[in-house]
Amino acid sequence: MKMQLAHSEVTGYYELSSVVFRVFKHARRDLMGDKAELSFDLLQAEVDIDAILTELRQIERSERALDTPYQIDELEILEQISRQVHLALSEVNRSLGMMQSGFKEEARALLDDSFTERIDIQVAELIKRVIAHEESVLEQTQGAVQHATRQTMLISAVFAGIAVVLAISVAYFVSIRHPRRIQALNSAIERFANGDLDHRIEARGRDEFSRMAGNLNSMAAELKRQKEAASAVTATLESTVKNRTQELEAINRALQSRDQLRTQFFTDLGHELRTPITIIRGEAEVALRLPDSSPDNLRQALNRVENAAAGLSDFVADMFFLARQKSGIDDIAQSELDLTVLCQNAVQQMKTLAESDRGSLELQSAPDAALVVGDRTRLGRVLSIVISNALDHSQPNVAIKLTIEDVGTAWKVGCHDDGPGIRDDEKQLVFERFVRGPRGSNPGSGIGLALAQAIICAHGGRIWVDPEQRHGTTVFFTLPKSKKMDGI
Structure with a gap:
């Protein structure tokens, strides 16, 4: 049960991540173009996201009902994700209104800031934390399942040992009377002990040998059933754990790649901002140190500041575009x-x-x-x-x-x-x-x-x-x- 809940929760967060990033990717693409309209229903997108969040809350409450220990408050994280997503959706709606009123550049700047800060950074980081926690839960559950499997095999071995001792004891007392039937029992017991649980002893009549043969046949059948059941459970669990591990590894790789892109983006940005910022600061300091400068000199200084600021704005926009394209976000107008x-x-x-x-x-x-x-x-x-x-x-x-x-x-x-x-x-x-x-x-x-x-x-x-x-x-x-x- 615990593993099923953990798997459902990981799947839910994966679906949430996919839906959220798809919605805002389409919103960015639509509003960065010439048309001030969305190609999808923003209200329906919000309803879909809320449905996934509600399901994840129910799963988390079910996990807590099992007295599952947890290291992070996933309900609080879900509330944080919900808050950031709804704020971003409201800013999409606000930007749409600004674009329809003619304030296109201001609307695009608002979208860039909102998507980068709320979705690309905060929501991605929160989902990453929860997935890492659920991966830990799956590993713990896998350990418990392996322990249960070992216990089952130990019990089967004990039953087999008891049966062997019982058979040897009975054979000892009757060996002098029924040597052929004793030999058949001994041969069957050896085959059972070697793993041949499909073998059966011929049981004719109603004497002690026939009843013993029947009991040994029943024991072999039961051991075979338990062995097959344990093998099936083990195979299913191994397959489930392998699939979930691969999914988690893929999600982690995607999140790590997003983190690397974000780190590279801010490193590049900091490196290239030095020159234009130095120019702006230098021009401002020169103008301030010369209070008696003529209006023409001040105008020239302000023009140089304006040109440096415009170049800086274009550079930042280009860097944001490169970062979004590198992370697979398409905001190309069509x-x-x-x-x-x-x-x-x-x-x-x-x-x-x-x-x-x-x-x-x-x-x-x-x-x-x-x-x-x-x-x-x-x-x-x-x-x-x-x-x-x-x-x-x-x-x-x-x-x-x-x-x-x-x-x-x-x-x-x-x-x-x-x-x-x-x-x-x-x-x-x-x-x-x-x-x-x-x-x-x-x-x-x-x-x-x-x-x-x-x-x-x-x-x-x-x-x-x-x-x-x-x-x-x-x-x-x-x-x-x-x-x-x-x-x-």
Whole structure:
């Protein structure tokens, strides 16, 4: 009973974790897009989560009714989980209202803070604690079952010993009268002792030998039944414990991976925040130390602070996106868009920057329409990253060309430049986080191409550097065609 309750509780927490993370994953994906609406019923999701919580409370009360010792107050932990989940649900509802009122950025910031703090950190940690406790309960129960199995086998052995002694005693007194029947009894007893419990002694008549043979046959049948029952129970328990152990190990691995991602995220964030924070603080201190500065000087200082703060905000948003993608959280908006138009917009926005350094930027070849389904803002960010990299790590008069090619079920976009190129041993490293190129006056944060790779992979495509190119650099990425376009 105790093992069944522990197993039911672990299964319940696993289901709770799956439902909670699925609900908030869909909420994040829906509200990070252009449409201020949810693709699911938020009230029904809350009802489903409450039903799982209620079932877990009932299981925990049943465990306590068995006088099961516990090291943590699981009812209190369930209340904490319930409180955090309901607060997060209310903030989803609040963010939805803010987005419908036009405050999209504020709503997305509220969602990021709520999901990261309440769901990714607090709820995940609470579920991890309970699963670890239930794993301990299952181990203790397994030990008790093994002890009971040993006791059963010991009792069977005692019965067998008594039977052997009884048979030998009776045989001693009657051996001189019935040698053949005694020999048959002795042979049967030896076979029973060697484990042959299917053997039976022929019992004819109503004398002492026949009754003894019948009793020995009954004893062998009972021993066989007990042995088979004990074997079946042991096999069932071993299979159950093995399955539950595998489930717990999988859950623990997932939680450990989430913890590692969270630790890496905060380490990376702390490392990269130093420079912009130092700039903001330095500008503020200079402005404060010069009270007689002109309004123009103060305005320039504030502009530099604003630019550093904007860069800092973009960096933090990029880091959150990378962390969410690494942990399997999909917040990519889904809408049909035209890659040709996206590339034209990117060229128009960055052409002046290229020409300011005597370079050029153009969309060399593209179809009239290249439809895909994805996140317009994120894909625009990818184009900005690959073009910026070509500008930052090339000579002043670099020529950059964008191309779009039909490759069957996908579109292949290329960003070609005639710069110094990338060494062969560095072409795979450029997609690692915090890897910076050796050239250019602005080395950047080192997460640009890592972010581009995460965005493209989230859209079902891939991104790579042309391995065959020796002069200049070409970065390719593919995106699946829209089903409307694919069916033409």
